[in-house]
Each structure stands twice: as C-alpha cells, then as structure tokens.
Amino acid sequence: MEHAQPLDRSFPWRTTVVALVLVALAGLAALEGGRVLHAHGAAARTPSTVAAKRPAAPAAVPLRPRSRVSVLVLNGNGSTGAAGAQATRLLADGYRSATAADAPVENYATSLVLYRPGWQAEARRLAREAGAKVVAPLDGRLPAGSGRDELVLILGR
Numbered sequence: 001m002e003h004a005q006p007l008d009r010s011f012p013w014r015t016t017v018v019a020l021v022l023v024a025l026a027g028l029a030a031l032e033g034g035r036v037l038h039a040h041g042a043a044a045r046t047p048s049t050v051a052a053k054r055p056a057a058p059a060a061v062p063l064r065p066r067s068r069v070s071v072l073v074l075n076g077n078g079s080t081g082a083a084g085a086q087a088t089r090l091l092a093d094g095y096r097s098a099t100a101a102d103a104p105v106e107n108y109a110t111s112l113v114l115y116r117p118g119w120q121a122e123a124r125r126l127a128r129e130a131g132a133k134v135v136a137p138l139d140g141r142l143p144a145g146s147g148r149d150e151l152v153l154i155l156g157r
Helices: 013-044 047-051 082-092 120-130
Strands: 072-075 097-102 112-115 134-137 151-155
Touching: 082 097, 082 120, 082 151, 097 134, 112 120, 120 134, 120 151
Parallel strands: 072 097, 072 151, 112 134
Antiparallel strands: 112 151
C-alpha cells in the first residue's frame, strides 16, 4: 500500500492566490472605471451628438389655442345655473364656444371632461382649468346639437 506523499511546501501557494485575487480586483476596477469614464464622456457630449444617437421621439402636437376649441358644458350635479356659469367662465377664458345644457342624469359624483379623437391634450388643459378629475374619450352618447363640440365638460358634485 502506497502512502500519500506530503505536499511540497516550497511552491508559493499563498502568493499565487493573492496574485489571482489582485488581478481579479484590478479587472473589476478597470471595468467599473470604464463605466465611470463612459458616463463622464456622455455628459461632455453636445446635445446634438446625443440626440443623433438616440431614436427620434414622436413630435409633440402643439396645443390648440382656446379660440379654436368648442366646449359643451353639461350640468350633471343638479345645481341650477351651474353649467351656464361655467360656460360663461370658459368664454371669458377665450374658448371659441361654450354651450350650457343639462346632462341626461344629475347625479355625477365628480366632474369629467370627454374629448373627440385627437383632442386629448386640450381636454387635459380644460380638466385642469375646470377642476375635473377624470378625462376620457367621448363614447358618442351626446344630446342633439352637440356635434360641433370637441370637448364635453360634465359638472359633478
């Protein structure tokens, strides 16, 4: 039976392990340093070169002026004169037209703005101005004679 021979302790195991760890750490540091340098290089670039490398974002459609927007204001809270008063404020703010009428029901819990396709940005602006919390596309169920209005503001409680 053969006996295991003792290891030759003359080989510098500790030195080799330490050297490998140091090489690995240096590699990680170089990788991390490259990221930092890349970030600094990106900050130093001019906006035109950065924009040239980025995919083009869709162009924002400019907001139409209020003078081109018609609003139908519906009283959905049952308060007498609420739609008329709001329509008067909208006309004073420069909206092309603001017509007041009663909503089919008078128990809306909150005010909302409905919009025709392509008028979402203007609907958001009207909602901010009128204090409406909800903005949604029109579903087509409107009173007769409201075909020319791009936005509908329904006043809730």
